[in-house]
Structures are given as structure tokens and as C-alpha cells.
Amino acid sequence: MKYTHTMPFGAAVHDNGVRFTFWAPDTALIALERNGLAAAPMTRDADGWHRLDVPDARAGDRYQFRLPDGHLVPDPASRSNPDDVHAASEVVDPQAYDWKDAEWRGRPWTEAVIYELHIGTFTPEGTFVAAQRRLADLVALGITVIEILPVADFPGARGWGYDGVLLFAPTAPYGTPDELKALVDAAHGLGLMVLMDVVYNHFGPEGNYLHAGSPSFFNAAHQTPWGSAINYDGDSSRTVRDFFVHNALYWVEEFRCDGLRMDAVHAIRDDSSPDIVEEICAALRDGPGRERQIHIVLENDANGAHYLERGADGRPLTATAQWNDDLHHAAHVLVTGDTDGYYADYADDPVAQFGLALAQGFVYQGQASVFRDGEHRGEKSDQLPLAAFVSFLQTHDQVGNRAFGDRIDALADPAPLRAAYACLLLSPHAPMLFMGEEYAASTPFLYFCDFGPELAAAVSDGRRAEFGKFAAFGDEAARARIPDPNAASTFEASKLKWEEREQSPHREFMAHIAQLLAIRHRALVPRLAGQPRGGRHWRDGEALRVEWPLANGATLQLLAHFGTQKASGIRQLAGQAIYTDGITTDLNDTLSMAPGSVCITLQEDNTHG
CATH class of the missing domain: 2.60.40.10 (Immunoglobulins)
Known part of the structure; x- marks a missing residue:
């Protein structure tokens, strides 16, 4: 063909x-x-x-x-x-x-x-x-x-x-x-x-000759961190829009x-209706999407749930899903204790924040953000099926934007991290792993580039100055240890070592991830088509409970303990257990939960054949 x-x-x-x-x-x-x-x-x-x-x-x-x-x-x-x-x-x-x-x-x-x-x-x-x-x-x-x-x-x-x-x-x-x-x-x-x-x-910033050959590609009425915005809504914008629609196709x-995964759509400046995101999604849906299944995933810091709405048939009206930074941020605070920068928005009861993200997708559904000086962020998301959320514990951004490219297993306590993976991979969300994450790769993922000399120096200086805002990099000697993005060695250090998959403890870590994914494919996936909407979460003593509706009246329930001490007297979950880790049954038929323990059950609706 x-x-x-x-x-x-x-x-x-x-x-x-x-x-x-x-x-x-x-x-x-x-x-x-x-x-x-x-x-x-x-x-x-x-x-x-x-x-x-x-x-x-x-x-x-x-x-x-x-x-x-x-x-x-x-x-x-x-x-x-x-x-x-x-x-x-x-x-x-x-x-x-x-x-x-x-x-x-x-x-x-x-x-x-x-x-x-x-x-x-x-x-x-x-x-x-x-x-x-x-x-x-x-x-x-x-x-x-x-x-x-x-x-x-x-x-x-x-x-x-x-x-x-x-x-x-x-x-x-x-x-x-x-x-x-x-x-x-x-x-x-x-x-x-x-x-x-x-x-x-x-x-x-380097090698873009459109400013010289076709300045109409840009609209000075909208300014961005990169200069004049791409011209999606000014004079001559029809041809510019066509350029990007054709690129998607x-x-x-x-x-x-x-x-496609569309990067940072919140940074697109377009006052048109439909906007360029909607136009691209429609072109893909009405073009190649008529013959095969096409999916569009957005990155959108604004938590724009309107892009994710479904029609009466359950199909996406615009995009299929969005990267769910909220779940990552809440989980990161929960398993590492880090509350710097944007993590401050998730520092108040991170167990509850994580539970809300698991249950409904977004944590921020319109409330004020402390990190953003009180700015209201997000739109209501509990009406959406949870497949509309691509959720994760790591991405290239969340690893690479750390000064030394640290992966989460190098930062987190192993017990709550193990529990967080079970919560993620056995939830109705669309889960994502970042390369090497499946075996807790020892290699970092650093920020690297290969710009010309003048821009290279500015990027290196700018990155070190950015980290200078953090206490750990307050002195010049500490900042000097940050790898130079333009050095070939920074790139080489970020390459995966595939042989680690066969070595301990990486081998055992990967076996756990494979086990969780096998359970997901066997027990969850057959019940996700038609999963209607978000669920609910609450505290059961020290434990977190989350409950989701699945297709055909089935219910998925999760019980997880992120505390540092053993919890006892926890009520058992209804349904058939599909995964348990670190849980024992007491004499009175309640549960005892070790730190980092998880139980997930599936309850079928017997009224459905």
C-alpha cells in the first residue's frame, strides 16, 4: 500500500x-x-x-x-x-x-x-x-x-x-x-x-526562516514568551491555519x-471560533477518522474540560484525552513530600488531592490556585469518562525539568510509590509510563539541546539562573554542578541502559509493573468501554477509598494506605479482589493495612447479563 x-x-x-x-x-x-x-x-x-x-x-x-x-x-x-x-x-x-x-x-x-x-x-x-x-x-x-x-x-x-x-x-x-x-x-x-x-x-528560536520569508505567519497582536504568536486569527490567517491542519493530517x-499529542495548547493564541485545536480535531475526525480509530491527546495547563466532552454516543466531540498534570502533582507530593513551586497547590492533604484526581480527573476544576496568586484554574470534569485523562507519575517534563533529571524512584519512599503505581495502573484512567520507568532506570533524563554558540550560552546561563531561585542552588558552586544542556555528555547520560532490565532491583520493579498491566488488561479493559463518568473518594480512617462506576453497572473500588504506621479496623471492600498488597484480615473480619498497602476489587452488577 x-x-x-x-x-x-x-x-x-x-x-x-x-x-x-x-x-x-x-x-x-x-x-x-x-x-x-x-x-x-x-x-x-x-x-x-x-x-x-x-x-x-x-x-x-x-x-x-x-x-x-x-x-x-x-x-x-x-x-x-x-x-x-x-x-x-x-x-x-x-x-x-x-x-x-x-x-x-x-x-x-x-x-x-x-x-x-x-x-x-x-x-x-x-x-x-x-x-x-x-x-x-x-x-x-x-x-x-x-x-x-x-x-x-x-x-x-x-x-x-x-x-x-x-x-x-x-x-x-x-x-x-x-x-x-x-x-x-x-x-x-x-x-x-x-x-x-x-x-x-x-x-x-533557531532556524525559523518564516519571519524573513513569510512574516504573515505571525501576529504581533498576540505576544508570547517566544515573540509574536503564530497567526491563527489575524489577516492571512486562513493559509497559516491550513499549514497546521495539513501538518496534523x-x-x-x-x-x-x-x-497526535498536541503540546501546550494553553499557549496557543487564537480568538477564532472554532479555534485551531477544534479545527484540527475535526479535520482528523472527519478525514482519516472515518476509516480508522484516531486519537488526539492534549496538554493543557488550563484544564479545559470543554475540549474533552463526549457526544450522545460516547465519542469525543473534540479531543480524546488530556495529560493530567493534577494527578501527577498530587502523587508527587504524596510520595516525595516535595512542596516547592507548583507542588504548593497540592500540599494541603495530598491524600485527598490524589483521591480527587483518581476519582474525577482534575483536582483544579475552577478553584483558586495559590501558586498562581489566586487565579482560578480549570473546569468541571466529574461528568467525563476517565479515559479522557492520561495520567502518570512521570513524564519527560517532570523528570527533565529537574536540575539533575531525577526519576521519581530516586526521590520517593518505596512503599507509597509502589502503592501509587497500583492506584494509577489499575484505575480507569488511560495510564502512561515514561521510557525506562517500567524498570526504575538509573539513567536521568536531562534537558539537552544543540544550539549555535550564542544561543547555547544563553540557554545554559538561563537554566542555571532559573534554578538559582531554589534554596538548594543558592550558591554559584551548586549551580555550576547543573549539567550544561549543550554538552554532548548531557545527552549521552540520558540514554537508557537496556541491560538494567535483567538486573536486580530493576528486574523486580519491572515484574511488578508487568503484573499490574496484566491485571489491567484482563480485569479492567473489558469493562472500560462505556465507563460513564467520574467516581467518588473519601477517607476510611487513615485509608483512602475511591469508587468508580464501570460499564454495565459494575463498580471498581480501591483502598490504599499512604500513612507511615499500620492501620487497623478498616472495613473490607465489596466485590472480588483483583489486586491486594500488604493487607491482612483481622479476627473481627476487618483489615489491617501496612504502609503502602493497596486492595482493589471489582463488583459486577448482577442485573446485567
């Missing part, structure tokens, strides 16, 4: 050569320079489209656009930039790859167990090809979705991916476009869904991804 996403931007291979298209409404003359030949003027129409058909152009040709001031810039819609973001683009023929996944139609979201991974550090090689060789290990663990940190071309050889500037070009250090397609193809062959992380709230149609 062959798959191509047709779009008005970039270089399109056809039977009679290649058509090159560049949108520059603010520029009178654009020329095409190809394979080092003399520049050829392009034809401009009234809407600012510059086009040129080249009969002898072929896949593999290198090309750039020459601006009136003589500067050569890559194609903003480049499908490949082999020599980094400042160099020439490469013509790609999407029809060159033969797909083997013709029968693939995706999987229901209720089956989702997500594994977030960064291609560059997931394996020692840091490539699409090497990642493909590890997919079977993830399937054996119980993973059903891989969520790939952004691969859109960013400056240099290493980075998290959130500074991308060529949004259609997989970054060359990871491999070719066809090698990324082979990774997705292989994932589908193993039953894995693939979500691509995309950034539509800004372009990176491109990853799903041409690379066969099963959906």
Missing part, C-alpha cells in the same frame, strides 16, 4: 517532475535554487503563492528558496532536511515506501496503556531503526501505545524536539522519513498504536500515526 498526504505547500512529486510551492504574500519575487544550479524565478499569484514546475526534478534533489535579499532558506514544508535546518531541503516521494499495515484500523482508546519515548535516548543508537527493534519488549510488558516526543526537524543533532522549525521533516539524526514509516509500520504489526507529539504553539495520513 502507498499513502500520500496531498497539500498545497512544499515540493510535490508527480508524473511530469516536481512542483515547488512557497507561500510568501509579503514578498514580490522568490526564486528556486536546485542542486546548485542557477536560481529560477517562481511565478507569484495574487494570494502570495509562488510556484514553479520543474520537469527534470526528482526525489533526492536538494533545493532552497532565494529571497529578494539573496538569503537562501529551506522549504518550511520540507519533508526532509538531511543537513540540518539551515541547509537545503530534499525532495521526497511519499510513494516510495510500501506499507504492510493495510488491515490496521487502530485500537479503542479504552485499551490504551501509553509509553512516552524520546527517539534519541530510547536506545544507544538513538534512531528510528534501533527503536523498532525494541517494540516487542514494550508489547511483552503490556504497552499498547507509543507516544513519540516531537521529531519535527530542530537545530543540531540532539534535543527534546520542542524547538522544531521544519514541522514536516523528521530530524535527520534519527533517520530518514522511510525509516520512521517503517517504525510505525512495525508497531502496527505488533498491535501498537503510535501517537506523534506535535508543537503548534511556537517555532523554535500529514502525520496521520502519510506516516499512518494513530493520532
